[in-house]
Amino acid sequence: MNAPHPFYANAYDYDLVGLTQGSLFPSLKRAKLFGELVANHAGIIYLGQNAFLGAQDDFREFEFRFITERGRHLVVMFTGSDIRSPEVMREIEERTGRPNIATYLSATAGSAGGREHERVLKVTADRAVQYADAIVTASVDQAGYLPQGTEPFRYFFPDEDVGSDLSKFDSGSPRVVLHAPSSPILKGTPLVRAAVDSLRAEGLEFEYVELTGASHEQVQAELERAHIVLNQFYAYVPGVFGVEAMAAGAVMLTSADENIEPDLPRGSNEAWVVTQHFEVERKLRELLLADAADLSAQAARGQKWVREHAVASVSSQAMRELLDRIENR
Structure with a gap:
């Protein structure tokens, strides 16, 4: 867990915030845990767009390459605006005649839909396509720059x-x-x-x-x-x-x-x-x-x-x- 969820108070096996709090070398602690998880599991499932090792500018390429080069499997699951393109969603609105989330996204997030935001979404999609064995998403509700052939998004309600x-x-x-x-x-x-x-x-x-x-x-x-x-x-x-x-x-x-x-x-x-x-x-x-x-x-x-x-x-x-x-x- 990278940060407390705003609505849920679930317990996690590893709390990355607590793990690195007060540490002189927080990145080393994360890196050690990351290596142990990769070594001890057949694969890794990423939820969302965040990197395990914290803020990076390579869009998780190092992590994805590290995982796959060691013969481990990789699945990437996207949850919404981490992959949804306002530009692509506007095209869907024009085609269907129905407004969608992207119609008003710029009113709540000023950078959404700009050139830099679209570039980030494109590279995020490219990295997933390049390294992942499977990509889980909602193909239209979260439409962006992923190709066809993704796996349907799933809910895990108790x-x-x-x-x-x-x-x-x-x-x-x-x-x-x-x-x-x-x-x-x-x-x-x-x-x-x-x-x-x-x-x-x-x-x-x-x-x-x-x-x-x-x-x-x-x-x-x-x-x-x-x-x-x-x-x-x-x-x-x-x-x-x-x-x-x-x-x-x-x-x-x-x-x-x-x-x-x-x-x-x-x-x-x-x-x-x-x-x-x-x-x-x-x-x-x-x-x-x-x-x-x-x-x-x-x-x-x-x-x-x-x-x-x-x-x-x-x-x-x-x-x-x-x-x-x-x-x-």
């Missing part, structure tokens, strides 16, 4: 945390609508707020909860109460929060769409309510007026999707099969 109790839909109390954006502009929060205000003006009764920058524990507590979750409206995949929402038995509105993102399993659109950015108010109104039995049935489909495609046991088996194929080449 099996035991997928709920089954949907009795909250039997309550006669007002329905709870939750929105918990990690980045309000990129997740479509202005659209959500406008929809909520409009529906309240119509006289619809519901409880709206919005969480920004909240801990995972806070979000999870609200998910347990939520009947409807407004996820994100510029993405083509459900994201980690979307998986958490469905696992908790909430009906999810999101722009994730298997017709645009081919890496999603067929039938995924049945697990959530596909909602484009201009449909938030209409789709939310329909759910607020729907029968409790219909909402419960939709929530059950979401939980089923998580169990079949997004839990740790399923994703671990898929990754193991991928690693076996690599070793047996």
